[in-house]
Amino acid sequence: MNVPYPVVEQRTLxxxxxxxxxxxxxxxxxxxxxTGSANHRLVYRISGEYVLDNAxxxxxxxxxxxxxHVSLVDVAQNVEVVVELEIPSKxxxxxxxxxxxxxxxxxxxxxxxxxxxxxxxxxxxxxxGHHRLFELGLDFSxxxxxxxxxxxxxxxxxxxxxxxxxxxxxxxxxxxxxxxTPEEVSALHKSLREQENQHTLQNDETKYKHFDEVxxxxxTLGLDANQRDFERYQYxxxxxxxxxxPESALxxxxxxxxxxxxxxxxxxxxRDQEQLEASRAESREKREWDREDSRERRAWExxxxxxxxxxxxxxxxxxxxxxxxRMELKREDERRLxxxxxxxxxxxxxxxxxxxxxxxxxxxxxTANLKLEGVVNKYLRDNGADRSVGELPSKPEQxxxxxxxxxxxxxxxxxx
Numbered sequence: 001m002n003v004p005y006p007v008v009e010q011r012t013l014x015x016x017x018x019x020x021x022x023x024x025x026x027x028x029x030x031x032x033x034x035t036g037s038a039n040h041r042l043v044y045r046i047s048g049e050y051v052l053d054n055a056x057x058x059x060x061x062x063x064x065x066x067x068x069h070v071s072l073v074d075v076a077q078n079v080e081v082v083v084e085l086e087i088p089s090k091x092x093x094x095x096x097x098x099x100x101x102x103x104x105x106x107x108x109x110x111x112x113x114x115x116x117x118x119x120x121x122x123x124x125x126x127x128x129g130h131h132r133l134f135e136l137g138l139d140f141s142x143x144x145x146x147x148x149x150x151x152x153x154x155x156x157x158x159x160x161x162x163x164x165x166x167x168x169x170x171x172x173x174x175x176x177x178x179x180x181t182p183e184e185v186s187a188l189h190k191s192l193r194e195q196e197n198q199h200t201l202q203n204d205e206t207k208y209k210h211f212d213e214v215x216x217x218x219x220t221l222g223l224d225a226n227q228r229d230f231e232r233y234q235y236x237x238x239x240x241x242x243x244x245x246p247e248s249a250l251x252x253x254x255x256x257x258x259x260x261x262x263x264x265x266x267x268x269x270x271r272d273q274e275q276l277e278a279s280r281a282e283s284r285e286k287r288e289w290d291r292e293d294s295r296e297r298r299a300w301e302x303x304x305x306x307x308x309x310x311x312x313x314x315x316x317x318x319x320x321x322x323x324x325x326r327m328e329l330k331r332e333d334e335r336r337l338x339x340x341x342x343x344x345x346x347x348x349x350x351x352x353x354x355x356x357x358x359x360x361x362x363x364x365x366x367t368a369n370l371k372l373e374g375v376v377n378k379y380l381r382d383n384g385a386d387r388s389v390g391e392l393p394s395k396p397e398q399x400x401x402x403x404x405x406x407x408x409x410x411x412x413x414x415x416x
Contacts (some may be wrong), residue, residue: 005079011033081100090138095131095137099123100178
């Protein structure tokens with residue numbers, strides 16, 4: 001049962017009888033005034049005026065006695081008010097649109113004065129005023145409820161944002177928008193889910209039976225494969241045993257009972273005798289091979305020694321020949337260097353002698369003090385001749401005064 005909001009209850013008050021002489025005091029009774037919770041407030045109508053009682057007016061208050069009407073108003077904050085609308089669908093069905101508002105009373109006296117005791121009806125009328133809501137439902141069938149939810153949700157939010165609900169004394173804000181699933185759609189989907197679950201159970205049962213059959217078949221095939229693998233393993237072991245050697249074959253034949261113990265012993269003795277003879281023959285061949293190998297090794301060592309001596313003698317001859325050539329080249333280089341040195345010294349002495357001769361002819365020796373004897377002796381010593389200082393050329397005669405004058409003129413001309 002929906003409780004009215006915001007005015008929970010309204011009562012008309014009968015006039016209080018005037019007080020008689022020595023009579024009781026004028027007052028209202030508890031039965032006349034509605035009671036509520038802590039979030040409820042009383043509003044009295046007194047001669048056309050509305051007075052809010054915040055639990056401060058007693059029953060014998062003049063305002064309470066004079067009141068002709070009282071209202072119990074819910075002043076709680078953020079009270080949910082749910083409004084439901086029937087929206088027609090494309091397939092002649094009905095969508096149920098549930099819109100929830102959160103409301104708060106901010107002026108209880110104004111709410112009573114405006115005469116809007118049930119805000120739910122006012123909000124329903126507010127939503128019905130938007131005709132586009134009823135037109136949107138016609139675009140969808142009941143089976144297309146999810147698409148219809150998106151459209152209607154967006155439409156209601158847009159409408160309340162552009163044209164918010166306004167009521168005197170009460171504030172209302174949109175909280176949520178729901179499009180309820182129709183009962184026939186819910187029943188249909190329930191039936192489909194039951195059928196799907198039953199089909200799933202049947203599929204699972206069939207799969208399990210098939211799996212059990214496959215598992216049994218695989219188990220049988222696995223046993224057969226294991227048997228074949230074991231037989232193949234036995235065959236491989238027998239083949240490896242036979243390939244290992246005659247002794248292993250004999251042991252295998254004895255273990256299977258193909259031969260007796262006496263036959264096994266005779267065969268073992270015979271094979272041991274054959275192996276002994278083969279070992280002796282092999283030893284003789286090995287000794288022959290060792291002797292032949294020793295002879296070949298000694299012959300090879302002797303040949304290698306002879307080759308080594310020949311190579312060493314050839315190396316010594318080549319070394320002596322190269323040493324002789326180097327010594328001859330060294331002596332030839334020394335002789336050539338000595339000849340070049342003597343030629344250089346001779347050219348130098350000849351140049352000095354030529355210079356001295358030129359100086360003697362010019363008469364420059366009269367004024368210069370040259371050590372001619374050292375130069376001459378050096379020239380004679382270098383030429384290997386046995387000459388002395390007395391063999392120097394004679395000093396020229398002293399020039400006369402005329403010669404000196406002529407010589408001076410010649411020098412001046414040379415100077416010019």
